[in-house]
Amino acid sequence: DTGVSQDPRHKITKRGQNVTFRCDPISEHNRLYWYRQTLGQGPEFLTYFQNEAQLEKSRLLSDRFSAERPKGSFSTLEIQRTEQGDSAMYLCASSLMTVDYGYTFGSGTRLTVV
Amino acid sequence: AQSVTQLDSQVPVFEEAPVELRCNYSSSVSVYLFWYVQYPNQGLQLLLKYLSGSTLVKGINGFEAEFNKSQTSFHLRKPSVHISDTAEYFCAVSDNAGNMLTFGGGTRLMVKP
DSSP, X not given: OOOOEEEOSEEEEOTTOOEEEEEEOOTTOOEEEEEEEOTTSOOEEEEEEETTEEEEEXXXXXXXXXXXXXXXXXXXXXXXXXXXXXXXXXXXXXXXXXXXXXXXXXXXXXXXXX | OOEEEOSOXXXXXXXXXXXXXXXXXXXXXOEEEEEEEEXXXXXXXXXXXXXXXXXXXXXXXXXXXXXXXXXXXXXXXXXXXXXXXXXXXXXXXXXXXXXXXXXOOOEEEEEEO
């Protein structure tokens, strides 16, 4: 297993366009998390899945954001009608059932909205 | 709900000197505590964690941290730093249900030759 993979690594988009990011977790991990990190800040929780069920969403996750994890494997995070304030690093992490073991993070997708 | 405060946004230190990165947390329930390191343009890597038991926790790369319940602190220490330790360090907390991590704002450790 090569760890948590995120695609793409970088995305530049024009304001108002839709973007979609993909995360492939470690295969035996049943939990998958999305975080957003802006420059100079710590990661902020967006949402998490246990298998295919989305169990919690942050208030940061506006109606323009949607995440899915079909069949409990990979996950996608879509942002519709992007705004300049969406520019950030989007981090995906996976873990076993609880955080006792800590998360394994991917390298992130850096989004720049111009 | 939990929160984490990292008291220093930047810590400059000379190579081979000791360093302490401070972390305080707030929670109304028992917590798990973590330190992560982030190198430029990379994801976060787990350094160490406190779940229960001994309050002194040893991690990778020679780092250790001490859990102090009365002071609600979990400071990270290393007796002798290297240039390669230059990175951003994040303290994080989870409730003992273990559903998700809440991170502090980070401390940039800058090791100078």
